Amino acid sequence: MITEKAPGKLYIAGEYAVVENGYPAILVALDQFVTCTIEESVQEVGQIISRQYNNDQLSWRRLGDQMVVDKRDNPFSYILSAIRVTEEYARTFSRDLRIFNIHIDSQLDSANGRKYGLGSSAAVTVATVKALCRFYNLPVNKDQIFKLAAIAHFEVQGNGSLGDVAASVYGGWISYHSFDRQWLAQQRKYLDLKTIIDLPWPDLNIESLTAPKNLELLIGWTGKPASTSQLVDKISLFKARRQTEYHHFLEKSKSCIQRMVDGFHRQDLEAIKNEIRYNRDLLKQLGTNSGVNIETESLSKLCQIAESFGGAAKTSGAGGGDCGIVAIDSNSNFGNVLKSWAKNHIEQLPLSVHFIDNAKSFKKSVKHHLSYIHK
Incomplete structure (x- = not known):
């Protein structure tokens, strides 16, 4: 066996x-x-x-x-x-x-x-x-x-x-x-x-x-599953109709990830957090331009709560439901994020890397x- x-x-x-x-x-x-x-x-x-x-x-x-x-x-x-x-x-x-x-x-x-x-x-x-x-x-x-x-x-x-x-x-x-x-x-x-x-x-x-030693990854689940394939197909339609805007999104995303990788290389949590926020904004703009609801109301609440306690948050994956992620300093009192999530019916997934x-x-x-x- x-x-x-x-x-x-x-x-x-x-x-x-x-x-x-x-x-x-x-x-x-x-x-x-x-x-x-x-x-x-x-x-x-x-x-x-x-x-x-x-x-x-x-x-x-x-x-x-x-x-x-x-x-x-x-x-x-x-x-x-x-x-x-x-x-x-x-x-x-x-x-x-x-x-x-x-x-x-x-x-x-x-x-x-x-x-x-x-x-x-x-x-x-x-x-x-x-x-x-x-x-x-x-x-x-x-x-x-x-x-x-x-x-x-x-x-x-x-x-x-x-x-x-x-x-x-x-x-x-x-x-x-x-x-x-x-x-x-x-x-x-x-x-x-x-x-x-x-x-x-x-x-x-x-x-x-290699993540910085003080990077704490929090994962919140909104309770609403999403279909990645369907969401990707919708974005493909936007790509076909508005190629210039889509290309600008691609290049900005590429630069963002390159800067974030550099942040990992330098063990710089603040640089990583800044790029997570920037990537969130890129995805929200993509959703607005394409008419695809990437950041749902629940995911927006998840991010808003995390940001209020010093975390950098965004949707994870295709969006439209499922999970959001937060990068936060492990030395901070990040338990406040989890308490506030619970009050707003957002479930923490207690997972580790x-x-x-x-x-x-x-x-x-x-x-x-x-x-x-x-x-």
Whole structure:
């Protein structure tokens, strides 16, 4: 029996701009996880059982090397895509495909099943890829796991930056520049998967960051889930109609993230806070110009409360609900923020940054194609 887990994530800054090739964002991995357990089946039928989907169960068989599921309409799209892509990769190492059972457990949703916006689809994709790589004994490192999971996730969702996948793979605080997804879609038509994984991906850059010691990250949840895909699609319409304004937003966001990364390098909390505020203003203006309600009334209240006690706050992710984040000095009395949130029906998510121990990571291959920098 093999068990692997992947953490959830939150965006700190750079949302929406990061879906464009080469534009950066900052994310953080959190200590809530999706866990994937896999064991070989003793029968000719395998099962996927997920607490993430109310203990729903999916049965499947092999037809040659193909995985054949028993029902078409199912909530397991990301898991199935992760299996399909990882097994395609396993075949390039001449692995015999087997029948297995997978159990999925998730901490990334509320007790009643509502999503917090912590990247559960990315985490379940990463956890499944990691578990299958061990199951088939594949010689992979984090870079290759990221690329496999990114392909699997992108082939289901069709949009987004894949930054949430990067956070789930690498852990901690990261700066992420999105890669050219159109390039990837084209290469999938002509190249085998191992070649694609071994190639450098255009515009992709991932850097681990070290937060200032006095940076306290607070996370508030508004109780209203949001659909990232739908919100990104609406912004895409604005991009098509008002290209000049959209380009100005991109360049301002890029400069903001670069200044924030410099703040991490200098361990300068005030510089980081200033850029969080600036990024919030950029996103609010984008919402106004596009007619997309990025900062809802509840998120606005969350930010207003945090700012009144010295924190720098903004929406996290696509907005429209879900979470807001606050950077505040750990030496301050930030408990006042939490008390005021509670009075205004904003739930604190008591989560911490999750770091992935490189010593326990997968065996490193000789080639290192991804621009991944440890500071």
